[in-house]
Amino acid sequence: MDNFLQKGSYMDCGMFIQSIMLSAVEHGLATCPQAALGEYPDIVREELSYAEDKLLLCGMALGYEDKSEIVNSYRTPRKELDNMVRYFS
Ligand SMILES: Cc1cc2nc3c(=O)[nH]c(=O)nc-3n(C[C@H](O)[C@H](O)[C@H](O)COP(=O)(O)O)c2cc1C
Numbered sequence: 001m002d003n004f005l006q007k008g009s010y011m012d013c014g015m016f017i018q019s020i021m022l023s024a025v026e027h028g029l030a031t032c033p034q035a036a037l038g039e040y041p042d043i044v045r046e047e048l049s050y051a052e053d054k055l056l057l058c059g060m061a062l063g064y065e066d067k068s069e070i071v072n073s074y075r076t077p078r079k080e081l082d083n084m085v086r087y088f089s
Contacts, residue, residue, distance in 0.1 A: 003055040013057055020060070030065035030072075033058055 001013050021031045037044055037059035044056055065072055 001055045001057055003053050005055075010057070017058060017060065024062060028064070029062060032061040034060065 001009055017033060021033065024031045035058045038056050041056040044050075044059070045052075050056070067073075
C-alpha cells in the first residue's frame with residue numbers, strides 16, 4: 001500500500017485481500033494470509049525490491065491445498081455474529 005494512505009485504505013486493502021482469497025477458492029486454489037511478513041518489511045524488500053514508498057501489509061501463500069496433510073484439516077471455531085456486531089436502532 002502507498003505509505004501516505006490512511007485508515008480507510010487499510011479497509012480497502014483488507015477487502016481486496018479477502019476478494020483474492022475468495023476468488024482463489026472459486027478457482028480450486030487455497031490461500032493463507034500472513035500479516036507477520038509486515039513485521040519484517042526490510043527482509044521482504046531486500047528479496048522483492050519493492051519501492052521505498054510502499055508499506056508492506058501482508059503476504060499470502062497461494063497454492064493447491066494438500067488435503068492429506070493433517071495440518072490442513074484444522075478448523076478454527078467461529079463466534080456467534082452477536083459477539084462481533086453491535087446493533088443500534
Ligand atoms: C489478514 C490475515 C493475516 C493473517 N496473518 C497471519 C500470520 O501472519 N500468521 C499466522 O500464523 N496466521 C495468520 N493469519 C491466520 C491464518 O491465515 C488463518 O486465518 C488461520 O490459520 C485460521 O484459518 P481460518 O481463517 O480459515 O479459520 C492471518 C489471517 C488473516 C485473515
